Amino acid sequence: MDYLDAIAWNADGLVPAVAQDAASGEVLMLAWMSRESLALTVATGEAVYWSRSRAKLWRKGETSGHLQRIVEIRLDCDADSVLLRVEQAGGIACHTGRRRCFFNLLDAGSGSPRWRCTDPVPGSTGTDREGS
Amino acid sequence: MDYLDAIAWNADGLVPAVAQDAASGEVLMLAWMSRESLALTVATGEAVYWSRSRAKLWRKGETSGHLQRIVEIRLDCDADSVLLRVEQAGGIACHTGRRRCFFNLLDAGSGSPRWRCTDPVPGSTGTDREGS
Numbered sequence: 001m002d003y004l005d006a007i008a009w010n011a012d013g014l015v016p017a018v019a020q021d022a023a024s025g026e027v028l029m030l031a032w033m034s035r036e037s038l039a040l041t042v043a044t045g046e047a048v049y050w051s052r053s054r055a056k057l058w059r060k061g062e063t064s065g066h067l068q069r070i071v072e073i074r075l076d077c078d079a080d081s082v083l084l085r086v087e088q089a090g091g092i093a094c095h096t097g098r099r100r101c102f103f104n105l106l107d108a109g110s111g112s113p114r115w116r117c118t119d120p121v122p123g124s125t126g127t128d129r130e131g132s
Numbered sequence: 133m134d135y136l137d138a139i140a141w142n143a144d145g146l147v148p149a150v151a152q153d154a155a156s157g158e159v160l161m162l163a164w165m166s167r168e169s170l171a172l173t174v175a176t177g178e179a180v181y182w183s184r185s186r187a188k189l190w191r192k193g194e195t196s197g198h199l200q201r202i203v204e205i206r207l208d209c210d211a212d213s214v215l216l217r218v219e220q221a222g223g224i225a226c227h228t229g230r231r232r233c234f235f236n237l238l239d240a241g242s243g244s245p246r247w248r249c250t251d252p253v254p255g256s257t258g259t260d261r262e263g264s
Contacts, residue, residue: 003238003245016148016213018159025157027150030213042238042245075247076233077226081148081162083234094209101208102215106135106174113135113174115207 004035008080014050015082019093021100022071022085028093029101031058033082038073045070047084066090097121136167140212146182147214151225153232154203154217160225161233163190165214170205177202179216198222229253 007015014032021028033041034050037057041048047068051058061067068086075082094101103119139147146164153160165173166182169189173180179200183190193199200218207214226233235251 003247006247016162018150018162020159027152027159027215030148030150030208042240073238074234075236075238076162077228077230077235078233079236081233083159096209098209101210101213102206103209104207104211106205106207108174115135115138 004039006079007035007038007075007082008078009035010080012052014052015080017047017049017082017084019047019068019084019086019088021088021093023087026100027102028068028086028088028099031060038082041070041084042073047086061089064090064092064095066092068093092122097123136171138211139167139170139207139214140210141167142212144184146184147212149179149181149214149216151179151200151216151218151220153220153225155219158232159234160200160218160220160231163192170214173202173216174205179218193221196222196224196227198224200225224254229255 009015013034016030017033018030019028031049032052037048037050047060049058049060067089071085071087073084091099093099098119098121103117104115105118106113107116141147145166148162149165150162151160163181164184169180169182179192181190181192199221203217203219205216223231225231230251230253235249236247237250238245239248
């Protein structure tokens, strides 16, 4: 069986893909892959996702240069999630300029829980979450 | 704004949640959370997911004992993916008895790429992928 046929694609023909820095272990981002994007990822050795917002193939780093070189690709027990262990070019995975997309920490301290940005954009002094 | 309202829930009212071992950095699994399951996770300090196959709340470890104690909860830049850093009880996250669900490695060596199980079930000598 073709390795692509082993995947339990969702109704939109996509599967969630988690990108993890192979060196640091940091979880960088979660994006989506189509059958074609995964095949291109395997063929090129660089992460290619499916952009749901733009409805097109998204070669990670095609504009920013922050591409992700594939170290290994893993599939989970239910065959409906993919894990990419990658080398992150430039050390920046997030479109905001941060090294990872998961920069909002749930602060459940005093009072109501709230999301607090823990990762300032390099070169910036701000720590507030953008766009909120 | 309530922290739950900050999340871009999908059309089914769910968000993908990646669970990562806080100590080892290993990515353990990807599951889904509903608004209620995330609120319960925050309230109890233990991971509660939404089981899409059973269409009900899924208190991780409720039958196996392999619960996940929450170390931190993170939200990504687009507010549509959650990262849980956890302490995995028993060191076993996968229902197959493995420590993680991502035990299938894409082996792109000679010939056609294929998924190869890298993590034997503890106590077993088999290394073939189950159910395929």
